[in-house]
């Protein structure tokens with residue numbers, strides 16, 4: 001199950017991504033927002049981050065205007081590695097090297113054709129493990145140092 005959310009700026013792209021996931025046979029759970037009325041992106045980053053961190057959903061996709069604010073918010077939740085990607089190479093690396101469990105997109109930055117290719121790449125790419133796992137573990141150590 002893929003958790004997905006956006007603020008008002010990301011609403012249209014989120015809707016396209018949900019339809020894309022559906023066509024590709026992925027199940028998704030929509031954590032809002034549900035229209036283009038102005039909302040606060042941290043609320044929606046948090047909802048998806050908590051769904052992923054708790055294990056309710058395996059991964060997540062979050063969208064705001066730039067992808068910056070919502071990814072900053074999601075990354076405050078321990079266990080979350082949200083990667084803001086503006087191209088498909090970044091999406092591939094975010095999975096292979098960083099084991100990103102949330103993909104963040106900026107609807108005012110990235111056109112929908114490219115955004116869907118980024119989503120597709122991110123979904124199809126596996127974590128490489130090995131030396132990259134050691135580095136992920138170091139990120140977890142930073143979390144443990146500050147989240148007691």
Ligand code: RB5
Nearest residue numbers: 009064065066068069070
């Ligand atoms: C909303 O206007 C905008 O600030 C938000 O979507 C996002 O870009 C924040 O980082």
